[in-house]
Amino acid sequence: MKVGLYFGTFNPVHIGHIIIANHLAENSELDQIWMVLTPHNPLKKKAGLLEDYHRLHMVHLATEKFEKIQASDIEFKLPQPNYTINTLVHLEEKFPKHEFSLIMGEDNLKGFHKWKNYEAILAHYHLYVYPRISESTIPEQFKDHPHIHKIEAPVIELSSTFIRNNIKEGKNIEPMLPEKVWEYIDHNLFYRK
Template structure:
């Protein structure tokens, strides 16, 4: 049987303790044996201006995952044409790692807009999706509520965002408890977001 790897996509600008809590929960309490933190170079739906360089965000993900053997950083999207779409990344990963089975991890907020994703029906046909709860507005499409490939995982609800952290750093607030220690040190040494 193939090892099942969950793909947790994000700009991770910066990665914070909430990301690690969700990723670790998925490894410990679902059928996923590993979670790959896929650092996205540029999300077609987000403004690029506040994004740190790819290598800095990847470095922070490396530092955050060091103490968790089942969490791995991934830069698979760095070499793909931009803007990139998840369906293209999945094809790349399948070609590169035919011995693995890949699944998506997404928050409930993303599931609500999943029907707008490029080739979302192809993704649903071929991959499992593990959804963690988020407090968000809007409704989930009916087809996603009972779909056999979509598993809702009762992970803790984490209301922490990278946007909040960047703003707090800029305002000189102490947000050290919200970041893995190695990520905090890196951010502080590099003077990021100030």
């Protein structure tokens, strides 16, 4: 089984995340997309980052209707701080019959050379890169790499930061979130302060 790993804090998960995940599930050779929730690093205080459980629950709510997309808490069980290479090695051991790939926004390639063991990641895994509107240019070393696949996907100009800020300002952002995610945020009064 070919699994695309879509990492993120998903704070909160929004329709842009789901559109990208579903696009890849339906328009690539990937069989499943796992939305891998990045846990809160206890060594860093990040203002506005909801507890891991709440963010994971919202990803479950957002993906429950999509057979090929699922939430993953695999990084919750790994030592912190965690690196992508460690997660990949752990997943290979746990699911030896699966073939894992990474999903990332085009802007993330600019700093990819700073990732721990990025050469090993590129040697053993494929990267599916979706377009992002940004000023960043892809470094030459990644432009024609056989393991990096630029995909034609909708360009979504929507961010979790934008959503959090609008909630704080009392604006209606309901159309930007899956319905059950909006209900969960509204019920729990998240991001109001």
